[in-house]
Amino acid sequence: MPGSSRRLTATARRALVYDDDDGFAEECAEALSRQGFTVETRAGRADFPALMSEFAPHLVLLDLHMPQFDGIEALRALKEYGCKADVDVVLVSAAEHSLVTAAATLAEAYGIRLRGVLRKPFRLAQLDFCIAAAAADHKTPQI
Numbered sequence: 001m002p003g004s005s006r007r008l009t010a011t012a013r014r015a016l017v018y019d020d021d022d023g024f025a026e027e028c029a030e031a032l033s034r035q036g037f038t039v040e041t042r043a044g045r046a047d048f049p050a051l052m053s054e055f056a057p058h059l060v061l062l063d064l065h066m067p068q069f070d071g072i073e074a075l076r077a078l079k080e081y082g083c084k085a086d087v088d089v090v091l092v093s094a095a096e097h098s099l100v101t102a103a104a105t106l107a108e109a110y111g112i113r114l115r116g117v118l119r120k121p122f123r124l125a126q127l128d129f130c131i132a133a134a135a136a137d138h139k140t141p142q143i
Contacts, residue, residue, distance in 0.1 A: 012038040014055060018074060019043055019063035019092065024120070028061055031124045035131060044069055052081055059134065061127075064093035064103050072103060079110040088113050088134040090127070094120035
């Protein structure tokens with residue numbers, strides 16, 4: 001998936017939409033841009049660690065089920081990279097409930113700031129809720 005970015009201002013909060021569904025990623029990116037985020041959309045193993053280092057997102061919207069580098073591997077990479085305390089993560093997935101629950105449990109065990117779990121398909125208002133919860137430092141919402 002080719003990456004895309006929307007640059008708003010140098011002081012904008014940064015968000016990474018990490019999903020292999022181009023249409024879904026673009027829809028989320030547009031919603032995040034409207035909320036003032038500078039957004040990158042990507043998928044694939046090769047660029048995840050580099051993106052985390054170079055782009056340094058404040059928020060990662062992370063798909064759990066991708067063919068080459070899934071959300072579980074990305075959670076492990078976040079733990080190993082050591083940026084887990086600096087990033088809010090929202091998990092997104094159409095996978096069965098047990099996988100989503102296991103991923104959320106793993107994220108919490110790794111010390112990752114999990115700010116939401118969104119089941120695909122979801123309404124953008126639900127994404128807005130997760131972002132507001134992260135901004136207000138609420139507990140993890142389950143939607």
